[in-house]
Amino acid sequence: ALEAAASKVANISTVFPPMKALLARISMLRAFNRRAKFALPLFSLRPSQEDSAVLGGLAGFGASVERLGKTRETISLRQWVQAPCIGERVRTCKKLFFTSVKRALFNGITEATTTATSLSQDEYELPRDIRTVRVNRLKARKGMSATDKNIRRKKSVFGQLQNELSGWSGAALRRGFIAKGHGGQKRAFKVKLIGEGVNDYSGPYREIFTDAIREINEWTTSSESTLGILDPSPNAVVGVGENRDLKVFASCESAWDTFEVDVSDPFISEEERTIWDHFSSHLVPRNEEIRDLEDSLSFLGKLVSTAVRHGIPVDLDLPLGTVWRRLCEEKISTFEILEEVDLIAHRQSKGSPTDMGQDPSVLKFLATQQHLFNAFADGVSSVLPVELFSMFTGVELRDYFCGNQEIDVELLRTVVEYEGYKEDDKVIQFFWEVIREMSTADKKLFLQFVWARSRLPLKESDFDAPFKIQKDTKTSCNAALPSASTCFFSLSLPEYESMEMLKEKLLFAIKNVKTMETDFSTNDVEIEEGWRGL
Numbered sequence: 001a002l003e004a005a006a007s008k009v010a011n012i013s014t015v016f017p018p019m020k021a022l023l024a025r026i027s028m029l030r031a032f033n034r035r036a037k038f039a040l041p042l043f044s045l046r047p048s049q050e051d052s053a054v055l056g057g058l059a060g061f062g063a064s065v066e067r068l069g070k071t072r073e074t075i076s077l078r079q080w081v082q083a084p085c086i087g088e089r090v091r092t093c094k095k096l097f098f099t100s101v102k103r104a105l106f107n108g109i110t111e112a113t114t115t116a117t118s119l120s121q122d123e124y125e126l127p128r129d130i131r132t133v134r135v136n137r138l139k140a141r142k143g144m145s146a147t148d149k150n151i152r153r154k155k156s157v158f159g160q161l162q163n164e165l166s167g168w169s170g171a172a173l174r175r176g177f178i179a180k181g182h183g184g185q186k187r188a189f190k191v192k193l194i195g196e197g198v199n200d201y202s203g204p205y206r207e208i209f210t211d212a213i214r215e216i217n218e219w220t221t222s223s224e225s226t227l228g229i230l231d232p233s234p235n236a237v238v239g240v241g242e243n244r245d246l247k248v249f250a251s252c253e254s255a256w257d258t259f260e261v262d263v264s265d266p267f268i269s270e271e272e273r274t275i276w277d278h279f280s281s282h283l284v285p286r287n288e289e290i291r292d293l294e295d296s297l298s299f300l301g302k303l304v305s306t307a308v309r310h311g312i313p314v315d316l317d318l319p320l321g322t323v324w325r326r327l328c329e330e331k332i333s334t335f336e337i338l339e340e341v342d343l344i345a346h347r348q349s350k351g352s353p354t355d356m357g358q359d360p361s362v363l364k365f366l367a368t369q370q371h372l373f374n375a376f377a378d379g380v381s382s383v384l385p386v387e388l389f390s391m392f393t394g395v396e397l398r399d400y401f402c403g404n405q406e407i408d409v410e411l412l413r414t415v416v417e418y419e420g421y422k423e424d425d426k427v428i429q430f431f432w433e434v435i436r437e438m439s440t441a442d443k444k445l446f447l448q449f450v451w452a453r454s455r456l457p458l459k460e461s462d463f464d465a466p467f468k469i470q471k472d473t474k475t476s477c478n479a480a481l482p483s484a485s486t487c488f489f490s491l492s493l494p495e496y497e498s499m500e501m502l503k504e505k506l507l508f509a510i511k512n513v514k515t516m517e518t519d520f521s522t523n524d525v526e527i528e529e530g531w532r533g534l
Contacts, residue, residue: 033098040097040105045087045387091329091390102391103400109385110309114176123180126190130177133164135208136194144215144226153227153296158212162299165189170382173306183488184464186310203486206452209307213314214454216300217247225250229296233319234342241343245317248341249372250293294375301379304401309383311464313403313455315444322369324401325394327377327386334362403455407443409436411456415463420471421493428469430499434506445510452486465489481509 016022094102120127135157143155153159165173176186185202193204218226225231231250235241304314318324321337342365380386389397404411413432421428438446444454450467457463468490472480478501483492496502 029096029098032096033101036097037101037104040090040101041108043086043090045090045390094391095393097391099392099396102396105391106385106388106400109388111176113174113385114309115171115174117175117177126179127177129175130187130190131172132190132192133161133208134192134194135160135164137211138195140211140215144218149226149228153229156212156215156227157208158215158227158229158296158300158303161208161212161303162296165299165302170302173302173383174309176309188306188310201487203452203488205310206312207448207486209303209312209314210448210452210454212303213316217315217317227296229293229300230318235340241340243319243340246319246341247317248319248322249297249369249376251368293372297372297375298379301376301381302383303379305380305383308401311457311462312453313457314401315454316402317405318398320394320398322366322373323376324398326370326373327380327389328392328394328397329390330394334366337366338362399458404458405455407440407447407456409443411460412467414460415466417466417468419468420473421469427493427495427502430496430502431469431493431506433499434503437503442507442510446506449510449513450484450486450491451489467491469493471495481505481513483509 017025117127117129137157139155140157140160144152146152146155154163173188175188177188178184178186182202185205187202187205189205191200191204191208193200193207198204216225216227216229219232220226225247228250230247233243233246233248236244236246304316307314319337319341321332321340325332377386392400409432412435418428435443435446447456448454465488468488470490470492472483472492472494478494478497480494482494482505484490485492494505496505
């Protein structure tokens with residue numbers, strides 16, 4: 001691999017600047033970013049006069065139709081006057097700013113927009129403002145086996161959360177209360193897992209986000225979405241392309257049948273076609289099925305934004321072209337979007353981005369995806385300051401929402417603490433070797449088992465607490481299963497005699513333990529309610 005890379009580099013005809021010149025440029029960038037860190041909060045990245053109709057813009061006086069990619073068409077921007085401003089220049093030069101500087105700005109404004117929460121008289125009790133959300137995961141597990149998609153969506157953890165939080169405003173979800181003894185976890189509400197006898201010291205709070213996103217990502221045997229919210233991309237269905245894990249917004253083909261696209265009419269002027277393209281995402285038909293899907297996607301936007309506010313990366317593989325770059329208001333062509341999500345349609349085209357953009361099936365796909373994206377973006381905007389997204393690139397914003405796509409074992413080792421074990425103990429060496437050999441899916445299950453989340457932060461400083469591996473001395477070594485406390489990111493590990501035994505027990509635990517460790521004995525009424533679904 002190194003030889004292949006070296007041969008590629010050797011064939012590059014570009015002459016690089018001298019080392020001193022490169023160091024000088026790097027030093028200038030560092031000095032620029034040191035000053036930008038203090039100056040950026042003083043600028044308005046979206047001033048009110050931008051896009052104003054007074055100056056010939058697209059909006060009355062304030063937010064543009066283009067904000068958050070409300071339309072898929074960006075060529076029309078050239079048809080109207082864009083008032084010059086500092087905010088526009090800052091966004092144009094956003095690649096000059098370090099990601100750490102942009103994140104510091106975003107985190108600072110996120111903290112400033114956090115809803116205040118009055119304190120309780122007892123510092124160990126949650127305030128009244130932190131309301132309780134009841135979730136029955138046992139009923140959800142039973143409901144997910146139903147054949148009717150609507151029943152699956154209603155009884156799922158995602159559906160229960162949507163029902164519980166349906167009347168909540170964005171301000172309620174913008175709370176970031178940190179309770180004493182909860183491991184520094186920010187929260188907007190308290191979770192009650194019915195029938196499981198678990199206290200929410202932060203583990204159940206993280207768990208429901210992970211469970212809800214996992215349900216959305218699940219497919220049926222016929223490559224259809226289990227909940228009908230996100231579908232596998234065309235590349236994933238046929239198994240081609242590099243981005244086979246990506247999901248697109250559910251198509252609901254029967255609901256879009258009346259949406260026809262015809263841009264070949266010779267009597268349509270170029271100006272009329274531009275206007276149609278500009279507002280095409282708003283012309284899709286709306287029936288009950290579409291409205292339910294819009295509500296679900298809007299709630300999904302709220303859910304993932306709440307998770308991001310509280311430092312919980314979500315396992316949500318959405319395309320850069322139709323989601324993340326749209327949120328950042330980056331320009332992207334139809335050619336690039338199809339290459340990412342539908343390689344076959346991309347190859348079957350004539351190869352010209354212009355010709356591809358006139359294909360009715362392509363126009364229909366893009367318009368419906370954009371229409372559903374608008375619902376998702378509306379949900380995001382109620383929880384996070386979306387005006388700042390334009391400072392990020394699509395990749396930076398995706399990483400901010402989703403964390404590390406790969407489970408970095410070495411990163412996890414940098415934050416580990418041992419209790420009863422030492423780094424060079426055999427069982428510890430066995431443990432790390434087993435984790436390295438796991439598939440990505442099993443690593444996610446392990447992470448959810450010990451921390452109630454399926455993705456790691458990007459760097460060591462983003463961890464709220466260390467990962468603790470404790471020696472289990474209460475049970476027989478080879479007979480016991482590992483146990484975990486998700487609230488405190490800890491694993492209780494028996495001293496197994498061999499790596500094979502450790503691997504067998506650990507894999508069995510992470511794949512079969514579906515409820516959290518009981519903190520207290522529940523009463524008969526709650527047990528009956530929790531297990532009634534089974």
